[in-house]
Amino acid sequence: MEVLLNPWPWYVSGPLIALVMALLLYFGKTFGMSSNLKTLCAMGGAGKFSDMFRFKWRDQIWNLTVLVGAMIGGFIAVNYLSNDSGTDLNPKTVLELQTMNFETPGAKLVPDEIYSFDAVASPKGLILLIIGGLLVGFGTRYADGCTSGHAITGLSSLQKPSLIAVIGFFIGGLIMTNFILPLLF
């Protein structure tokens, strides 16, 4: 049981993520979580503003169901399949984050300094979350996919566009983490 409750090693997790992709392909669908953002726009009537949102969103209910399942899975994993071991980060990472005023790096899944009620109640915290969300939502549609669609499905099927997109993900991620985050915290 302890093995299940502790964080799972990468060599178990990676193949299991591929299994999610394989199961969806077996059901005749494709693994792509960011499509749901488009579907939510279409459901909200965004078709009036752009042809991108004019499609039969009912055909995407299966993917919204995956999403609801993912939320339930998150709930189950945190409440019933976890101990309080925290994330075993590189001590260098911990030290670095502490000098940036992150109090308990790795204690939770997300830092209180960004996600706690107090952080969100401050203008800076709220703006950070909104900008982050906007960038992800805009970028993923512009690039035609996200981590699941490009990095997992696209690379697994040896598609060149996905390789370019993943390189883009890393350019953006490296700039944010190495040059912008230190200015923000």
Add this chain to the structure above:
Amino acid sequence: MKLLKYLLVGIFFGIVLVKSEAVSWFRIYEMFRFQSFHMYGIIGSAVISGIIFLQISKRGYIKSFKGAHIFVPKKENGFARLIIGGTIFGLGWALIGACPGPMYILLGAGVWSMIIVIAAAVLGTFIYGILKNKLPH
């Protein structure tokens, strides 16, 4: 009942992503600082497993549940949209530490402020839809 299998796949996905710590903001930070192999190991072993699965199914050894060939839709070609869009996505991913799957998983895990991120991501997708004809692709 047809939807039950998707719900179960989703639940499995959510559990795996939490237990792998791929939904951890700190793991994303560590990855982009090259201070741990963990995330590279996850993505790398997922892609290698995926390649093996698709190569086997391509040779016809694995078929879909309806008996059809396993089919992966082709991503659209291009360069500007992929590299620029990808970079914008990466900036957001590293800032909030969550991509479009983990956003919901973390919400389910009790990170309520994720609702703001999700709402903003939906809005971001909407803005792209409005501007897309004016952007380089």
